[in-house]
């Protein structure tokens with residue numbers, strides 16, 4: 615393979631490795647993925663329970679505030695009883711008191727229901743928190759292990775970054791621009807392997823390994839003999855051939 619093409623192959627490889635390293639640094643490694651998911655799920659369940667407790671607490675407090683206000687109202691009405699001037703006013707006042715007392719009953723029921731929910735959810739929350747402790751500490755240990763490995767991955771990413779810069783310098787600007795543009799638009803792949811379609815007989819047929827479009831035989835020959843830079847007619851990725859084939 616001619617030098618330009620092999621440089622591009624190497625460049626693509628370094629770009630791929632760097633992307634994987636960067637993704638790893640920004641995420642969770644495979645070996646602790648399962649634990650991470652379990653931990654996240656359990657933590658989300660605990661958060662949801664805590665929210666349920668909070669909601670019930672708020673509902674109970676709101677009902678209690680209403681009850682207190684209504685009791686004040688009743689007290690106020692009762693003080694007025696001594697000042698009524700006729701039967702009609704007396705009747706109206708009694709009706710007000712009655713209605714306020716009914717409302718108090720309704721809010722008392724609400725407060726009780728909220729209290730029951732609050733206590734029930736608090737109990738479950740406490741249980742969940744207890745049983746989460748073990749998982750949480752295991753997760754903490756794994757996370758520490760991963761944190762200890764991170765510097766190595768970061769170092770590797772740095773080395774790859776420098777390597778990429780060196781390789782980029784070696785590729786003619788026009789080709790580099792094309793390669794990087796395709797890479798940016800096509801899932802980070804600016805390069806495609808040519809694949810020979812195996813058939814019983816007849817002339818050989820080649821396809822672009824990325825988009826499956828047919829590759830002209832002249833292009834295959836040009837790459838094989840001169841290592842020339844050829845693009846896929848469809849996806850525009852730069853084409854290359856496995857060394858042993860070429």
Ligand SMILES: [Zn+2]
Pocket residue numbers: 806822823824825826827846847848849850851
């Ligand atoms: Zn293609």
